[in-house]
Amino acid sequence: MSLLIKSARIVNANKEEKKTQDILIEKGKITKIAASIKKDGAKTFDAKGLIVTPGLIDIHVHFRTPGQEYKETIETGARAAVKGGFTTVMCMPNTQPVIDNAAIVESIIDEAKAVGICNVIPIAAISRGQKDEELVDMYEIKKAGALALSDDGKSVVNSQLMRMAIQYADQAGMVLLQHCEDPLVSAGGAMNEGENSTRLGIKGDPGISESIIVGRDIELVNYLGGHVHFCHMSTKRSIELIRMAKAQGINVTAEACPHHFTLTDDAVQSFDTSTKVNPPLRTGEDVEAVKEGIKDGTIDCIVTDHAPHSAEDKEVDFQHAPFGMIGLETSVGLTMTELVHKGVISLSQMVDKMSTAQAKIVGLENKGQIKEGFDGDITVIDPDQEWEVTETDTVSKSKNTPFFGYNLKGRVKATIFAGKMVFEDV
Amino acid sequence: MDKDQIRRAVTRIAHEIIEANKGTDDLCLIGIRTRGVALAERINKSIEEIEGAALPMGILDITLYRDDLTRIDTNPVVRETSIDFDIHDKKIVLVDDVLYTGRTIRSALNAINDYGRPAKIQLAVLIDRGHRELPIKADYVGKNIPTAKNENVKVTMSETDDKEDQVTVKRGKTS
């Protein structure tokens, strides 16, 4: 079984090709890239006029399995992923029960393999039960197939536990993804603390709840070595701290989400609960800082923090609504519209942040590049197609997004996973 | 009706009120906002000239007693009612500019009831244009003007309208 992509304009993180090439994928691997390839019996896909990138990667999604399958399942999540151009996603462990042992990790990998349309790798918790008390069995979990650990949804607040986690994970070869939020500072905040929270009368979560943890973890890594990756950075100050740390050679990396570089806390004025996310939508100044961080490399990757919630869960008042919005299906469109078409980053940088850099951070082998010998994971994008985000087109099981009605430029046309066409926009 | 005709009608009504009530004992006037108040003041002034003393006078806003609150086009601002004398056992003469369906007077009667129990209520109007929808009749009328329903009777008074006194009948929307 082989797939031949004709007239592909390849965009890798290090190079945007000017001339089109053909790509041959055999037995799930890229076997040949050349100006013109002929292969009898191969299924062909004509990518004329489109750009072809390495399969996109998202190391920060929530698929709600096990325990809350009414919001999303591995299957519905995977369908949303491939529609959004993603061939590898890593799902967060704040499930019920928490993914904190090898058995659950294996069960999710098995379930994802049965669905078989993209690579779904579970992330395990850092602390058992995400209780911020004891470390999980990292070696066992790694053996079961996980690459990274996170208590996402909350921070590892206990500084001593985080110290141990950094040392232990470094030795075990696991990556720590830190959700940065000091819960005593954010205490009950449902939106960004500032002018808007004052006017709306909603309890605010100040940006310092994030930067306090960022600052602390930078200090820990500076002292201990090892590596910490910061999830969904949202404030100007956090980004400044990371920029300084990187300049000093401290091994930290960071990610940002499309909603944090497109929306400000003005969006909350509608009381639309789909604008309630954690970390919250911040100010215009923060949005600019996130863009600047993406541009200068302080922010290594763009992830979605795809966080599905059912209509019933979100159709309550703002204070009681759960945090999160879906994002897999709008990520490429928002990134291209807000960053690429506006000249903030190049297509190559986009590929780096949405694929190559993420593969490197979590240690995904043979992914993140279109290169002979690499996995046959490929995303095909029409950079200029304009489209409207609508509820009817959304395949995620949940529809909690404030982006319905948005007009975006840049759309995923096809997704190829291990040489198999898993999504085609018709 | 022009200025002089209106003046004469007011004077005649004042005489009729005094005559019918055999003097001014226990008598008081209540003008219905807006033009009924100006009219009542003129009648009172006339009575003062004849009898040497003015009557106690009150102002009634019937907005709160209307039966067409959500059916009217322009939204009525509620203005103050001021009746600062006890109306109990008094003879009240209600004063309004135009008597038409009788609904305004019905509202005014209900309103007065909430202030006390007068001995008697009479009605004085400048114009009676017919088309009653309720069993109400004026005791003192300045002028009967037969009209069609699609005609509009417009009273202007110098106190309320910044124009010379006048009564005109126009074709058009009934008010």
Added chain:
Amino acid sequence: MSKWTHRHLVDLHDLSREDIEMIFESANSFREVNTRDVKKVPTLRGKSVICLFFEPSTRTRVSFELAAKRLSADTINISGSSSSLTKGETILDTAKNLEAMNVDLLIVRHPVAGIPRVLADNCKAGIINGGDGMRAHPSQALLDMYTIQERFGKIDGLHVGIVGDILHSRVARSNIVGLLKMGAKVSVCGPATLMPPGIESYGVDVVESVDDLIKEVDVLMLLRLQKERQKQKYLASVNEYSTVWGVNEKRLEAAKKEILIMHPGPTNRGVELSGDVADGGHSVILNQVTNGIAIRMAILYLLSTVRDEGLVSTQ
């Protein structure tokens, strides 16, 4: 003549200065009704008004209920706890059910900001915000402003000081919006921990010391201090609060002769203000309560006069 066009009263942001003046003008007549022997007019006969309160309240609920009854509306009180509602039936379901029973006006109080706005956007019944979270309490601000207007004959040009827990106060927020709209100058004062970020963006001054503020203002509005703020660490102690921010006769010596002392109630005597100030000649705290009924009658009346078709929503 200007026309009333609002079906809902959710926030003073939605009202123009003329709208507020119209409410005051109507309230003048209702104040007269409230002094009669027969304190009832038939204006809202046949209308159904429901007080849907998810927070304990005595004075606001009684005030609205008396206002509705004096206008001859039928009134029902429903009190609920917000926690039971977030589980099963949503607040919108509750409102839709009441609406299906052809209720005309819903007065809603809820601990969560934004609920009345969401209901107004989704319901045919008129929605009156009886206080939502820390966000808005428009009827209280209207009665406060009406009381100021009654005493000074105007609001424009006056200087109003608001003292206390601004952070958690919907009364403060609505008063700030309303008073600025009516042309007053507004200054706020209180512990820095209870001063919401970005408060200056409304166009108010933040004054550090109560003594400095007292010298300047025509009206001093004191806010209720919830005792639990001490446990929540906003305050060192309630005692210290009363020493630094509480108003007593001695402090008032520096004030203008005509100064008005206001409080939305219920007062904590000895905390926000001393008993002699609460009962003293400058206090209009009970006038506020009296005027509350007239203002709420005016609100109920005006909202009821808007017809279903061709109306302008608050949005």
